[in-house]
Amino acid sequence: MFLSTHEKQLDSKRRLLVPQDFRACAMQPHPDVDPFEGLYCFAAINASCLECGGAAFFATYRDVINQHPPLSPTRKALEHRFYASMHRLGFDTAGRVTLPEALCERFGLTGEVLLTGLGTSFQIWEPRAYAAYADDQARLVDEAMASGGLQ
Numbered sequence: 001m002f003l004s005t006h007e008k009q010l011d012s013k014r015r016l017l018v019p020q021d022f023r024a025c026a027m028q029p030h031p032d033v034d035p036f037e038g039l040y041c042f043a044a045i046n047a048s049c050l051e052c053g054g055a056a057f058f059a060t061y062r063d064v065i066n067q068h069p070p071l072s073p074t075r076k077a078l079e080h081r082f083y084a085s086m087h088r089l090g091f092d093t094a095g096r097v098t099l100p101e102a103l104c105e106r107f108g109l110t111g112e113v114l115l116t117g118l119g120t121s122f123q124i125w126e127p128r129a130y131a132a133y134a135d136d137q138a139r140l141v142d143e144a145m146a147s148g149g150l151q
Contacts (some may be wrong), residue, residue: 002117010113015096030055038090053121
């Protein structure tokens with residue numbers, strides 16, 4: 001699983017050293033996905049960041065797409081959203097990936113970035129954007145805990 005939060009530096013060529021435990025998790029084989037030594041990455045669905053993962057992450061989205069009939073408008077929209085925007089980022093010998101320029105610009109990723117583990121995937125954030133997002137998430141958790149009688 002992708003766990004914890006890591007502070008990393010993005011160099012001038014948009015290369016990012018992926019933590020060893022994240023690399024190991026990403027390279028876990030999946031029976032229905034071709035082996036690939038790297039990450040699958042695209043703009044996150046509900047957050048202003050990148051979302052990345054390995055074969056299991058890719059298979060999750062593929063399975064969602066495959067639940068819809070071929071040529072259906074919903075399937076076509078899902079294919080476009082996920083496959084057309086997904087990047088395969090291979091690890092170099094040092095364990096780095098090069099992030100796509102357009103996505104770095106879109107999310108303000110330069111210099112320091114945060115990698116946040118989410119179990120089956122991880123996200124890459126600009127630190128100030130993550131701080132605001134984390135505050136919102138903490139508020140939602142507090143509300144859910146209070147409404148569920150868990151506080």
